[in-house]
Amino acid sequence: MADDLKTPLLDELEKGPWPSFVKDIKSLAGKKEMAKDLLRQLEKSYEDKRGYWKHGGLVGVMGYGGGVIGRYSALPEEFPGVSHFHTLRINQTSGWFYTADALREILNIWEEHGSGLLNVHGSTGDLVLLGTRTEELEPTFRALTEKGWDLGGSGSDLRTPSCCVGPGRCEYACYDTLSLAYNLTHAYQDELHRPMFNYKYKIKMSGCPNDCTAAIARSDMGIIGIWKDDIQVKPDAVAEYVDSGLDVQGLVVENCPTGCIELDGNEIKIDNSNCVKCMHCINVMPKALSPGKERGAAITLGAKAPIVEGALFGSVIIPFMKLEEPFEEVHDLIERIWEFWDEHGTNRERIGEFIERVSLATFLEGIGEKPLPQMIKAPRDNPYVFYEEYYAEEGEGEK
Amino acid sequence: MATEVERKTDIGPPHYEKFLHPLVKENYGKWEYHETLAPGVLMHHGPAGDLYTVRVSSPRLVSINFLNNILDLADKYADGYLRFTSRNNVEFLLANKDNIEPLKKEISELGLLVGGTNNAISNIVHTQGWVHCHSAATDASGLVKSVMDELAEYFTSQKLPAKLRIAVACCLNMCGAVHASDIAILGVHRTPPKIDNATLPNLCEIPTTVASCPNNAIRPTSIEGKTTVKVDEDKCMYCGNCYTVCPAMPLADPLNDGVSIWVGGKICNARSEPMFTKLAIPYLPNNPPRWPEVTGAVKNIVEIYAANAKPYERVGEWINRIGWPKFFDLTGIEFTKYHLDDFRHAGTTYRRSLHNRY
Amino acid sequence: MAIPVEQLADEMYEIIKESAGVKKLKGGDLTKAMVAKYGDEVSRADAKAAIRMLIDSGRCVYGYFGGSSIELPHSEAAENK
Ligand code: HEM
Ligand code: HEM
Ligand code: HEM
Ligand code: HEM
Ligand code: SF4
Ligand code: SF4
Ligand code: SF4
Ligand code: SF4
Numbered sequence: 001m002a003d004d005l006k007t008p009l010l011d012e013l014e015k016g017p018w019p020s021f022v023k024d025i026k027s028l029a030g031k032k033e034m035a036k037d038l039l040r041q042l043e044k045s046y047e048d049k050r051g052y053w054k055h056g057g058l059v060g061v062m063g064y065g066g067g068v069i070g071r072y073s074a075l076p077e078e079f080p081g082v083s084h085f086h087t088l089r090i091n092q093t094s095g096w097f098y099t100a101d102a103l104r105e106i107l108n109i110w111e112e113h114g115s116g117l118l119n120v121h122g123s124t125g126d127l128v129l130l131g132t133r134t135e136e137l138e139p140t141f142r143a144l145t146e147k148g149w150d151l152g153g154s155g156s157d158l159r160t161p162s163c164c165v166g167p168g169r170c171e172y173a174c175y176d177t178l179s180l181a182y183n184l185t186h187a188y189q190d191e192l193h194r195p196m197f198n199y200k201y202k203i204k205m206s207g208c209p210n211d212c213t214a215a216i217a218r219s220d221m222g223i224i225g226i227w228k229d230d231i232q233v234k235p236d237a238v239a240e241y242v243d244s245g246l247d248v249q250g251l252v253v254e255n256c257p258t259g260c261i262e263l264d265g266n267e268i269k270i271d272n273s274n275c276v277k278c279m280h281c282i283n284v285m286p287k288a289l290s291p292g293k294e295r296g297a298a299i300t301l302g303a304k305a306p307i308v309e310g311a312l313f314g315s316v317i318i319p320f321m322k323l324e325e326p327f328e329e330v331h332d333l334i335e336r337i338w339e340f341w342d343e344h345g346t347n348r349e350r351i352g353e354f355i356e357r358v359s360l361a362t363f364l365e366g367i368g369e370k371p372l373p374q375m376i377k378a379p380r381d382n383p384y385v386f387y388e389e390y391y392a393e394e395g396e397g398e399k
Numbered sequence: 400m401a402t403e404v405e406r407k408t409d410i411g412p413p414h415y416e417k418f419l420h421p422l423v424k425e426n427y428g429k430w431e432y433h434e435t436l437a438p439g440v441l442m443h444h445g446p447a448g449d450l451y452t453v454r455v456s457s458p459r460l461v462s463i464n465f466l467n468n469i470l471d472l473a474d475k476y477a478d479g480y481l482r483f484t485s486r487n488n489v490e491f492l493l494a495n496k497d498n499i500e501p502l503k504k505e506i507s508e509l510g511l512l513v514g515g516t517n518n519a520i521s522n523i524v525h526t527q528g529w530v531h532c533h534s535a536a537t538d539a540s541g542l543v544k545s546v547m548d549e550l551a552e553y554f555t556s557q558k559l560p561a562k563l564r565i566a567v568a569c570c571l572n573m574c575g576a577v578h579a580s581d582i583a584i585l586g587v588h589r590t591p592p593k594i595d596n597a598t599l600p601n602l603c604e605i606p607t608t609v610a611s612c613p614n615n616a617i618r619p620t621s622i623e624g625k626t627t628v629k630v631d632e633d634k635c636m637y638c639g640n641c642y643t644v645c646p647a648m649p650l651a652d653p654l655n656d657g658v659s660i661w662v663g664g665k666i667c668n669a670r671s672e673p674m675f676t677k678l679a680i681p682y683l684p685n686n687p688p689r690w691p692e693v694t695g696a697v698k699n700i701v702e703i704y705a706a707n708a709k710p711y712e713r714v715g716e717w718i719n720r721i722g723w724p725k726f727f728d729l730t731g732i733e734f735t736k737y738h739l740d741d742f743r744h745a746g747t748t749y750r751r752s753l754h755n756r757y
Numbered sequence: 758m759a760i761p762v763e764q765l766a767d768e769m770y771e772i773i774k775e776s777a778g779v780k781k782l783k784g785g786d787l788t789k790a791m792v793a794k795y796g797d798e799v800s801r802a803d804a805k806a807a808i809r810m811l812i813d814s815g816r817c818v819y820g821y822f823g824g825s826s827i828e829l830p831h832s833e834a835a836e837n838k
Contacts, residue, residue: 012688013541016548019465019511021458021540028462035462038530045529045538046687050651053533054835055643057821058828063408063812065819071531074646076837083837087531091412096483098418100470103481107463107470116463120483123526123574130460130531145407155825156783160412164485167428168419169443169450169492176428178415189409194809195825196784209668213485216673217579217666255711257670280669280711287432311578313673342785348613602834606779646835 005029007039009046025117034115034131037081041073052079059086059134061141065195067151068137084133085115088140089126089152091185091192094178095165096121105147113140124202125162125213126152150189156348157195161185162219163205164212171286172279173207174225174295175323181205183327184334197338198345198354208291209279215300215314220351221334222300222314223323227292230272231281237288242266252281296322299333302352312352317364319374333367340366420480420492422450438557439513440499451493453502456512456522456547456554459487460530460540468509476502486522486564488515514555518562520701521554523547525567526574528586534639535569536586536656537685542567542693546584549694550701560708560717563701564666571638581714582697583661583676588637590655591616591630592648600625603645611644658683658693662700662726663715674715677723679730681737696732703730722756760798765791765807770816773827781826784808 005026013022028035045051056070069087076083090106106127110116115131122128132140141151152160161184164170166177184203185192191201204219206212208226215222242248243266253261253268260274261281270281272292282289299321300314321329337351344366345354355363364371416424426445433443441452457465469489473481476498477491484490491502503513515521523546526532528539546565553559566577569586577583599608605626609617616634619626628648630641639650660683661676679700683692700714707729708717718726727734740748769787776782788804808827811817820826 009688010541013544016544017512017551018544018547018554019456019458020544021460022544023510024458024460024462024465027464042529042538046541049653049656049685049687051529051533051535053529053531053535054646054837055533055821056833056835057643058818058831058833058836060819062406062815063809065812065825069531070821070835071533072835072837085531093412093418094415096485097415097423098481098483100473100479100481102413102418103466104470107466111463118461118463118466119459119487120457120461120466121459121487123524125485142406145410148410148413150408150410150412155819155821157825162485165482167430168415168423169430169452171430171432171443173428173430182412182415186411189411190805193409194784194805194812195819196805196808198783198785211667211673214579214666217664251710255670276668278668278670283669284711311573311675313579313675347783347785604778607781610781644834 005036005039007043010039010043028116032116033081034085035081035117037073037079038085038115038117038131041075041079041082044075044078053085056086059137061137061151064151064193066153066155066157066193069154071131082131085131086134086137087131088114088129088137088144089122089124089154089160090129090144091150091152091160092121092125092127092162094163094181095168096125097168102147106144106149109140109143109147113143124152124159125204126160151193153192153195153200155195156197156199157193157201158188158191158197159200159202160192161203161205162213164207166205166207166225170207172210172225172282172291174227174291175207175297176325177205177207177223177225179325180223180323180327180330183325184330187331188334191338196342198341199348199350201338201351203334205297209277210283215303217303217313219303219314220301221337222303223297223330224300225291225295226277226298226320227295228320229292229294231270231275231292232290233268233270234288235267238268238285239266241285241288246285248285252284255280296320301337302350302355304350304352312356314352315360316375317369319372336367418480418482420450420478420494422448422494423480423492426450435517435557436499437513438519438555439516440503441516448494449496451496451499453491453493453499453506453513454484454515455489455491455506456515457483457487457489458540458544459522459525472502472505472509475505484515484522486515486524488522512551512555516557518557518559519554520547520550520559520563520565523565523567524577524580526569528569532569532574533642534572534650536588536637536651537569537658538687539567539569539586541687542584542658542690545689545694546697549698553701559701559705561711561713563704563714565697571636577661577664578675579664579666579673580676581662581664582700583664584693584697585659585661586656587659587682588639588650588652588656589682590652591632591635591637592639592641592650593652594628594630595647595649596622596625596627599627599645599647602647608641608645608648611640613638613640617641653685657685658690660693660696660700663718665713665715670711671713671716671719678738679732681735700730725756759800759803760791760795762803762806762810765799765803766810766816768794769807769827770811773811773817773829777829781820781828783826787827 052074054072059070060068117130119128163177163181166173202219204213204215260271299318303314425447525539566580660680664676
């Protein structure tokens with residue numbers, strides 16, 4: 001190890017059962033000035049209890065407005081290795097599947113052009129190459145595209161759409177999340193790379209209401225698998241669960257939020273007209289129960305973190321849509337939404353804030369959708385209705 | 400203008416089919432059910448055969464050395480196929496059941512843990528912190544390491560009443576989704592940016608700096624004949640946007656920056672609807688390298704929850720059943736004025752009934 | 758008649774130059790400015806093409822701050838050489 005690397009505080013984090021990022025960065029410190037100075041600057045942060053980074057807003061690769069996060073050390077003389085420490089976001093693949101060989105190609109590029117450090121993955125779901133110099137950005141980009149990889153988004157653009165493992169390894173998937181994520185990422189390359197929106201736009205896809213990608217909390221647009229008909233029941237398998245001693249009454253029936261399951265000996269009856277597709281019973285008895293056959297997705301809009309107007313969960317805009325390749329209905333909806341938001345949204349206004357400002361009714365009208373009771377928890381409880389239709393006195397007709 | 404050799408743009412990611420294990424391809428969309436063979440080891444059954452998944456911890460911030468080790472294991476035991484989960488765990492996809500034990504052995508030799516399935520604490524989703532971000536109020540990687548060292552036994556077992564999801568975000572921008580986790584650890588700044596009036600006039604464009612503030616807290620002002628800015632402290636919400644454009648307005652404040660703890664969020668729809676996290680502890684100090692106050696507080700909440708919740712009850716569902724007064728009572732966490740919401744629609748969080756337990 | 762994309766790009770460039778250091782403009786602002794001036798003679802696609810022309814030629818760059826503004830190339834306060 002380089003002898004000028006003294007990091008007593010960080011060394012504490014090499015101990016303990018959880019894998020240590022410090023140990024890992026150190027494994028590169030002999031080879032990479034960047035890794036070494038990253039540790040030295042981080043040690044100073046640990047001593048002083050504060051960060052030492054500045055934000056770079058202009059760096060990027062030619063022609064793209066997103067995909068690179070500019071970063072400069074605030075102490076470049078002391079830590080020259082991280083004077084520049086920019087990040088590249090790489091388009092995630094559907095479901096985060098890789099072959100070892102494909103990932104090795106990326107690692108080799110990164111060993112040559114950057115710090116050798118990565119986030120697998122960043123919170124956007126993209127693969128994050130952490131730390132390189134301005135003059136290396138374009139060469140890294142060229143090497144990546146040569147191997148078939150491209151950059152993700154940042155700033156006021158589309159983020160790389162993200163999806164759960166879906167039909168790739170999950171029996172609950174109600175539509176092909178991997179295929180839709182791939183389709184949307186390729187259909188909207190321009191929106192991903194050349195920021196034209198009021199603010200960022202994230203699309204996350206989960207194959208069922210378990211929502212393993214947190215679409216309802218973390219995406220402007222969530223596409224969450226759901227079914228309309230009856231839960232499929234295998235009576236023999238139910239009986240096996242009962243016989244094996246699973247407390248079906250206590251753990252399944254009594255936990256159903258709508259009380260729509262009845263257990264009679266070792267048979268169950270589900271009142272599907274009252275099932276809210278919460279997944280609980282299916283999660284507990286995966287061998288016996290599965291989602292129905294008439295499958296598709298519900299689409300939610302408007303989740304966002306607290307900046308600027310407070311945090312929001314997504315709310316249901318399309319209660320049910322069939323999802324089949326080539327997914328034209330989804331494209332059509334996305335484009336109607338973007339057009340209305342572009343036209344009437346303000347700078348840095350996320351779609352969720354936009355809908356709250358203009359009202360759900362106006363938004364639905366703007367994108368050409370009808371109001372439905374599935375979109376709300378309850379109708380309004382304040383009586384100040386601004387009626388748009390009323391009769392005028394002398395046959396002037398409706399306004 | 401690109402004149403030399405062809406420069407590729409807008410090619411998007413590779414097609415995922417290239418990366419699917421043959422068994423995954425054959426069973427694609429036809430999976431029938433799954434079983435958990437052991438913590439971190441799943442079996443998915445499909446008509447073309449059974450696929451075994453081994454889920455492994457990762458610090459998320461990793462080096463090419465770490466990944467090369469992982470890839471070698473994938474080659475050796477998983478026909479060269481692997482994937483990563485939405486919480487940054489590694490998953491090896493095996494066609495051969497006999498490879499599970501030797502793979503687990505080599506994983507443990509690398510110092511990694513197998514687990515994170517079902518009623519476990521999975522990996523902590525987190526953000527950049529002092530490792531990479533300019534607006535961080537705390538470190539993320541170090542906090543995660545410290546907390547998971549304390550809770551590792553819950554990663555490698557499935558003994559909790561239900562899943563327990565933890566998230567860390569290093570400032571209120573919350574780039575990591577902590578607003579809907581069972582337990583959230585959130586970095587907080589408590590003071591507005593400090594203005595360096597000596598350098599600001601030369602370094603920063605005044606109109607841009609003023610416009611950077613989402614809350615209109617920044618006004619131009621004049622000091623000794625030079626135009627600079629001032630901050631209306633009542634309006635500032637410590638977001639760091641101004642520092643992004645103007646390095647003469649650092650937000651970092653070692654004396655006051657720290658961590659808050661939030662509880663009871665939930666994303667999946669099972670049983671109850673998704674819920675936001677609610678404030679449990681307004682402030683704990685930054686105490687690197689191990690943040691003992693934070694790890695202690697998180698562990699306490701986990702243990703009280705584990706001892707009191709019913710099967711399948713997530714933290715938020717448990718609290719809703721017993722009520723917030725009892726939550727504060729059981730955990731011994733002090734209830735303060737900071738727990739009372741004062742933002743828009745704050746009133747909806749006030750008790751507007753007599754449904755209280757005494 | 759449709760306004761040529763080159764002309765749109767030149768006019769956008771002038772607007773960006775005038776507001777440099779005063780107001781950050783985004784793609785949407787520039788598009789709206791052109792639509793305000795020429796109405797139906799400007800399509801969204803043409804405005805987008807004009808912006809792409811400005812960026813690809815290096816006359817303008819994307820700024821990150823404030824949500825991806827389109828700016829004249831310049832060095833920024835945070836930059837280290
Ligand atoms: C004005 C508010 C915000 C600012 C100034 C901001 C700034 C940043 C910066 C500078 C980074 C790069 C961190 C790094 O690599 O060093 C980042 C990353 C990120 N931001 Fe934000 N952010 C803001 C709000 C948000 C919001 C509201 C979200 C979503 C809820 C978000 C999601 C993300 C994500 C997912 C990342 C990647 C983080 C990671 O992978 O670790 N940001 N943000
Ligand atoms: C269009 C506006 C409203 C009108 C014309 C109106 C009229 C009335 C009338 C006539 C009564 C019955 C008084 C009585 O007991 O003789 C009443 C009761 C009441 N109103 Fe309103 N009201 C209006 C809006 C509201 C609103 C917006 C609220 C609260 C959000 C409200 C809350 C109440 C309450 C709490 C009572 C007492 C109810 C009870 O005794 O059960 N009112 N209102
Ligand atoms: C037995 C039923 C369930 C099955 C078969 C299942 C399946 C899966 C699968 C395949 C993944 C990996 C997803 C990916 O990375 O794309 C996953 C991850 C995840 N699921 Fe589920 N899920 C189930 C129930 C749930 C429930 C009920 C919740 C929430 C309450 C949930 C929350 C999560 C979370 C947070 C992750 C990320 C975990 C990690 O990376 O370690 N899942 N689940
Ligand atoms: C307790 C503090 C919170 C933390 C640490 C936190 C953290 C995060 C993180 C890490 C993301 C993920 C960004 C991504 O990868 O897409 C996120 C997204 C989001 N958060 Fe939170 N969050 C918090 C509170 C809230 C609250 C209170 C709300 C709303 C009431 C909220 C709403 C959202 C929304 C809507 C997103 C979605 C995505 C986005 O903006 O891209 N968050 N949050
Ligand atoms: S969201 Fe549903 S379909 Fe997707 S991985 Fe999770 S449980 Fe499976
Ligand atoms: S999915 Fe949920 S609501 Fe529907 S029957 Fe099962 S437990 Fe009840
Ligand atoms: S949460 Fe704050 S400090 Fe952490 S990465 Fe995001 S902006 Fe940076
Ligand atoms: S920290 Fe945020 S709210 Fe405070 S002055 Fe700066 S930009 Fe405004």
